[in-house]
Amino acid sequence: MSDARGTMGYVAPELWNRNFGGVSHKSDVYSFGMMLMEMVGGRKNIIADASQTSEIYFPHWVYKKLDLGTDLIPGEVITVEEGEIAKRMTIVGLWCIQTFPNDRPTMSRVIEMLEGNVNSLEIPPKPILSSPTRSVPGSSTS
Template structure:
């Protein structure tokens, strides 16, 4: 199928992805899961979650293979790869940035996909790893949510779930996953991750920047909020047209609402879609964010105030090596 793994499309925390072709000439992406502790759980999470879905903004699982320790997942091929390639400015090899209109359509598509996972399935699916790397784009730049290795299923009527450890990727993990004093873990945890990703799409940079010299740059939401408050251009360094600035402002306001510290203050994904499709002038500016996600060592017993102080300190000492995916054993 993959011609002996000839063409590698990418790699992530759960395995490498190769280009393949089925006998009917349909091109596919084949993810070979790494052999490690938790591999079986990741594999079963992915299969059990995604086989319950059918939505234009969720990647389609075409099949899977499990032979002993060797496990593979076969997906529809997304020719434009992952969103992160288009929004981070890394140098001369960076792929050309997407237009603001395309970014706006991508933002709405991801929101619809998440709303479907939270409300449209017979069983509610919480993804727990929403980030640009896990958003795939087809030939028309239609976004599809992928990588369900950390997903959790819960009865549709229930919104809160119990969890022993934080799961997700540093920088996108909601505060309540680190410390229960902020609230219960629920679908609002995905809303937080979505909001942080939305701000990255506008700012054109990762929300963790190890080489930043200014504190407001290090804590990304403050950097974004300050630019919004000052009326500065919100894009990554370039002057943009009024219509594009309107899109950037709308995405920024929605993103800042999504990353509110307490889950009860964040909108649902249904409300997010309404805000994205509505008039910017009708959107209220949210309160300034008060903390960032702490690192893995944040104590579960910390009070809200001490965690806030600790997380601000830790955000200024975060390195690129921290940008890994955390796993849990429930």
């Protein structure tokens, strides 16, 4: 492969830098994970005009929501069951976007996790490519 191609926000890090690992089926797992989180969060993976850099990179926003225990589905009234499904999809998505391909699950494991119980899933470590928490120059923090 001579040139990396793909949609920003969905392309696995190894497509741009081989230091993260080789391109493989795990690159597609990464893209699937970003799509899962976008479906749950109802927003694009990158928001260039966000008020804080922590809101620009979608996975960082997701980790923040999970840490705070706030709703992952913005502005929606959902049932407990829908909330559990959203949380399960989000956690699976976070596993799929781990920085290094070897840390991502196989698609068969992804299916198992999606069909399983949300309480049996651990939140994965934050990928090393997450954005820092700081204000964007010229934005208000109040």
